[in-house]
Amino acid sequence: MKISNVMVSLDLGAAAADRVQLSASLAERFDATLTGVAARQVPALIAVSDVRESERIYEIEDRRAREQLAEARAVFLREAGRGIRTAWRAALAEPTAYLTTQARAADMVVVGRHGPVDGDPGLMGIAAGALLMAVGRPVLVAPPGVERLTAKRIVVAWKDTRESRRAVQDALPFLSQAEAVHLVVAGPGAHEEGAEDVAAYLSGHGAAVTTHLLPSPGAEAAEAVLQFARRADADLIVMGAYGHTRLREWIFGGATRDVLQATTLCCLMSH
Structure with a gap:
């Protein structure tokens, strides 16, 4: 793209x-x-x-x-x-x-x-x-106060859904040029989301990708991803945007809502 x-x-x-x-x-x-x-x-x-x-x-x-x-x-x-x-x-x-x-x-x-x-x-x-x-x-x-985006270290919040697949596709111009891409899967079903296939797909497009499974149910998926992004010193998160009957009601642990309102990192989202 x-x-x-x-x-x-x-x-x-x-x-x-x-x-x-x-x-x-x-x-x-x-x-x-x-x-x-x-x-x-x-x-x-x-x-x-x-x-x-x-x-x-x-x-x-x-x-x-x-x-x-x-x-x-x-x-x-x-x-x-x-x-x-x-x-x-x-x-x-x-x-x-x-x-x-x-x-x-x-x-x-x-x-x-x-x-x-x-x-x-x-x-x-x-x-x-x-x-x-x-x-x-x-x-x-x-977020306010962000004047540039280098996108050298990117976190992909992966969930095996149409929205996440589209987000990864849309983000390829960034992912293929990044120094490090962290594919993060959060939640108790992390091992069942096909992360290895997505990592191989991104590698085929030149991305330097590693996979990280965060299966612990102790934290919301959104918070787990945001904490990982801070530890990885990332400046961009890529994720699918999830919504249902009402535009302001969100699933995936409220991740979409949380990112829209509180993230200090740029976030590339697709629906």
């Missing part, structure tokens, strides 16, 4: 600049185009007794939305720099739905981690969980 277009979401949160710098470094690494995307929905007409007042309020909100989109574009252009190809897409629309649509032109989408301590991204923020379920592209979740 060749990465030719990296797409990054823009909002006016404190971490937006870091996220663009991170995405720009990836675009430079893969000789790809960096596309910035932002959307801001204008609230519907407010029901008031005076129609003219309602229209006046709408015009104010419309102008404010356009100003914020222009501000986001300025952040994108400033932080992307001049050494790479760039493109910009913006609209007065619901942000997650708009990014999902625009991602048809992307090989990878970069979004911010928005956990309880990450601050409010405002009306242009992206719901990462909903995006993962709908976008059909690998999504790189970037």
Whole structure:
């Protein structure tokens, strides 16, 4: 898989600049185009007794939305720099739905981690969980404060599911160039997940891979993987994103939810 277009979401949160710098470094690494995307929905007409007042309020909100989109574009252009190809897409629309649509032109989408301590991204923020379920592209979740991703040491959180298989496939441009790839299987059924086959598959693509089985049921799978990643001094986790009936309810020990909200490492996720 060749990465030719990296797409990054823009909002006016404190971490937006870091996220663009991170995405720009990836675009430079893969000789790809960096596309910035932002959307801001204008609230519907407010029901008031005076129609003219309602229209006046709408015009104010419309102008404010356009100003914020222009501000986001300025952040994108400033932080992307001049050494790479760039493109910009913006609209007065619901942000997650708009990014999902625009991602048809992307090989990878970069979004911010928005956990309880990450601050409010405002009306242009992206719901990462909903995006993962709908976008059909690998999504790189970037924590605040991360400006570059070397991906020299990568942890693959493996579970023998469609989502994990897709995540491994999507991550091959990173895995094949890494100095060390740790294939980690956590949980009481770790020996039954076919880790040896996956390691052989990755080796065939040039990855320097080792396998690690963590069968102890004493910790949640997510926490076991995150602890291993910290010990291995990894800077990227690759994993499948799991969801069912409601977008905010997650399985695999809550791993998807935990990573979206709390991980200090970049995480490449596919659904």
